[in-house]
Amino acid sequence: MIGRVIPHPVLSAALVLMWLCLTAFSLGHLLLGTLISLVAGWAVNYLHPPRPRFRRWSAIPQLAGIVLIDIIRSNIAVARILTLGPDHPSYHSGFIELHLRLRDPNAIAVLAIILNGTPGTAWLEYEHQDGRLLLHVLDLRSDADWQSLIRDRYETLLMEIFE
Incomplete structure (x- = not known):
């Protein structure tokens, strides 16, 4: 369940912290930063290409x-x-x-x-x-x-x- 809501928790937490460092801390900025980090995490989740399969390592x-x-x-x-x-x-x-x-x-x-x-x-x-x-x-x-x-x-x- 948590993987669907927050697919990349470390990325989301880092984005929220970076958002709060770049703006003045307030409840509004915390909520906005959280929303942005969740959307970014969902977007990253859809951008992952398939795992590479190497045919010829040489x-x-x-x-x-x-x-x-x-x-x-x-x-x-x-x-x-x-x-x-x-x-x-x-x-x-x-x-x-x-x-x-x-x-x-x-x-x-x-x-x-x-x-x-x-x-x-x-x-x-x-x-x-x-x-x-x-x-x-x-x-x-x-x-x-x-x-x-x-x-x-x-x-x-x-x-x-x-x-």
Whole structure:
């Protein structure tokens, strides 16, 4: 019973305490903070993806190595762009729409972490129904290059790991 009313009691208690620290203590703030923490706990309860099932553990270090190399390369590329300035003719930023084959929510979450953690790229929007991803790229050369980069470097390994 208590699990349904307060699905995440530690989170709810922490949110109430944080609310009271940020506002002046009063009965109204205590009630409002409690209500907000309960709603947040219920929302978090519905956001939990299914437990990840790893198919091929040996692909995880390979993916981590590729991501590490890509982050180092991207840091160098972003530093070069910042040094040259945004008005340099070789600099082209833009939006790109990619089509993902991934369907596992955990694999998609890992891909989002990889792309947002890589300097020069930002995950903007994802349409689960058709697997469309809107990505902003600081140094956009061609859409096809990015589609193949995501598909060949990340998606293939993530599908081996999760699906």
